[in-house]
Amino acid sequence: MKPSPLLLATVAALPSLTTAQSTSCPDYSSFSQSRHEPFSSGRYALSSARPSPSCRTFTSPALEALLTNVSASISDPDLARLFTNTYPNTLDTAVRWRGAAASDPAEELTFLVTGDIDAMWLRDSANQLQSYLSLLEPDTKTDSIAGLFRGAINLQARQLLTSPFCNAFQPPAESGIRPASNPAADTDAVFPPYDKDKVFECKFELDSLAAFLQLSVSYHEATHDAAFFGRHSWLKAVRALLDTAGAMVAGTYGPKGEVRESAYRFSRLTTRQTETLANDGVGAPVRETGMVRSGFRPSDDAGLFGFVVPANMMFARYLAGASLIVDGLGEEGVEVGGLAEEMRAFSGRVVEGVKRFGVVHVPVLGGNGSGEAAVETVYAYEVDGFGSAALMDDANVPSLLAAPVFGFLADTDAVYRRTRARLLSQEGNPYFMKGSVISAIGGPHVGPGMAWPMASIVRILTSEDDGEIVSVLKELVASTDGLGLMHESINSNNASQWTRQWFSWANGLFGQMILDLKFRKPHILQRSFQ
Secondary structure, three states: OOOOHHHHOOOOOOOOOOOOOOOOOOOHHHHOOOOOOOOOOOOOOOOOOOOOHHHOOOOOHHHHHHHHHHHOOOOOHHHHHHHHHHOOHHHHHOEEEEEEEOOEEEEEEEEEOOEOOOOEEHHHHHHHHHOOHHHOOOOOOOOOHHHHHHHHHHHHHHHHHHOOOOOEEOOOHHHOOOOOOOHHHHHOEEEOOOOOOOEEEOOOOHHHHHHHHHHHHHHHHHHOOOHHHHOOOHHHHHHHHHHHHHOOOOOOEOOOOOEOOOOOEEEOOOOOHHHOOHHHHOOOOOOOOOOOOOOEOOOOOEOOOOEEHHHHHHHHHHHHHHHHHHHHHHHOOOOOOOHHHHHHHHHHHHHHHHHHHOEEEEEOOOOOOOOOOOEEEEEOOEEOOOOOEEOOOOOOOOOOOOOOOOOOOOOOOHHHHHHHHHHOOOOOOOOEEOOOOOOEEOOOOOOOOEEOHHHHHHHHHOOOOHHHHHHHHHHHHHOOOOOOOOOOEEEOOEEEEEEOOOEHHHHHHHHHHHHHHHHHOHHHHHOOOO
16 A cells, blocks of 8 residues: 655654543544444445544534435445545544634634644645535534534635635644644745645635635635625635635836746655755746746646646636625625625636637547548647647546536536547556556556546546446446545555545545436446445
8 A cells, every 4th residue: 555655755743632532532544544443235245444433533413314215226235335425534534623703702713624634725624525515404513514614614714815826724723732743845936925724735726716706706605705705804815815726927028138037836855756846946938827826736746837827727616616606795794895896807818718729639549530630629728828728627626527527617618528539548648557457547647557546536527428327336336445445546456455544535526426326317326336
């Protein structure tokens, strides 16, 4: 079981027990690496991976009722076990601390760890809570799902105001939890500087800003609670977000050929190319396109060509969505000026940049049979505005494959359909891992041969083909090495070689996918995957 490169570079303190847990509770990082009875009655005899009720970090009667209801509609015992293990994983294991701001007892805070790394990623924590949208409803109680969302939004707002270019953060001071160690960050030479007692990692990833907006929009759409966003620091955080993203729009060169000073740079002493940026930490040159330059991808890996197209898609979609929250605040008498219009205009420029520069012409795979060089248009993963493009996808969301999942476009979009076909082939995507155990998109973060279940889950979420869905589900059921949890990655030809047994985001996403199938294609849940 090979740990991921990120873990090799990180000696993170394992999560200690919350106040709601007994001192007799096992460390989940170790617990999740071994099998526990009762096993499922299917071919794979999957472990029971939930902590005992007294050891869970958050309890929700609504969640337990949903688990019972949905698992009863799943005929295959191994698939049912996977659902009951994975869907509650964030609530069971990753709610590291809940409390209130020292300066305002009414300001809820929620600190969520990503799993086996004791830090809070903006992207991961937002996605971890997305799993529970079906349970989110208006509720003023702090110990509710709505309270978890509000606490995470408030803490993310604080984090953005603390270091808006950073992606992962330490526990809030109010928690009394000691900051986790990240030796890899000790060699950082980052501008602007950051406080390592507050920041765990400072890679600028546009999707981190998009994740804050996504979490905000999701809460607002489910609860219609616009007033919440006017009570604490949300508007200030949006201002910081716009200023940060706006500083990363300009091209490398000015009108007279001068090299512009970059608002962000990152350099690190490392043996991995994906852990640092070229050109003294600035990255590859870019031409202004309307999109926002990102130093790193959603995988935390350094990008090649500056503009990560799916990250810009997600940013544009949720920036426009969040402008409606600002509209609502204005209607309630909060002074917002022209902020909503500014957000919509910025979103529109990014969308135009994606359409103009993110769509590229490529040779048709296999040709058209006539001997002529046939071409088609597809979305590139990254571009620089000068004509360079990375034709690939990465498993981490936002990905090109996931564009319909986060609502940038419909899954019937013609350019998307062509892109999707290429991404799910070895001929069109250098990081599509085909194997006897699982065939899925991976990425440079773990390397060739390592397929990511997260990408398989997204593949199901973007498919209407029963045959494709059943085939991919069968691979997922067979790929957990008996542990009954979604791994970060799996050797496509050997299910016993994997990275990260405790990855809450992937677990929650699997649960989301089962809920989606129950609504879209309930007959598939009646199938056997033995």
